[in-house]
Amino acid sequence: MAKNKTSTNPKSEPEVKPGSVEFYFDKFAAAHQDPANIVIHIIFVPLLLFSLFGLLWAIPFPYIKFLGQYNADFNWSSFLLAFIIYYYLKLSPILSYFMLFIMLAYYYVITLLLQWQKAGGPPFGALCGLIFVISCAALYGGYKKEGKKLSFEYRYKNILVAPLFLVHLVVKRFKIKY
Secondary structure, eight states: OOOOOOOSSOOOOOOOOTTSHHHHHHHHHHHOOOHHHHHHHHHHHHHHHHHHHHHHHHSOOOOOGGGGGGGGGOOHHHHHHHHHHHHHHHHOHHHHHHHHHHHHHHHHHHHHHHHHHHTTOOOHHHHHHHHHHHHHHHHHHHHHHHOOOOOHHHHHHHHHHHHHHHHHHHHHHTTOOO
16 A cells, blocks of 8 residues: 655745735735736726825925925925835835836826926816826726725735836846846
């Protein structure tokens, strides 16, 4: 009679530490399996982040004397940028640099939209508000389609992790280590 031997130490993936970027990516990927929801996230997560920057930019910022000539360049979205980059830097320095580049591109587009507003275009705050509402509705629809419930803790961390996850997918395609 032959015994069926099973290895007690199978070769497996290294364990992912809670709080690491891979941990959050695994949680995010596990909660987003539906192909339609993935497409919705690819389109609307960047738009949601852009609209958040735009909405915060549209809130008037008080004049602060010590900022001098840079007072016009500093606004409420600067705080969001600093917080997000700091958070991403703690998770993955390489991915945070990619995100910083993307957010600077957002800032450039915001300045173009503000110039368009001055030239008679639509109100900037209203445009960002519309993008925000449409993005939230689409992402909510994607979550409903997915049908999975996230814990309270991970639901809000996913708001921060989602843009980084999308950048991670692009970086992974080019085989860049992060």
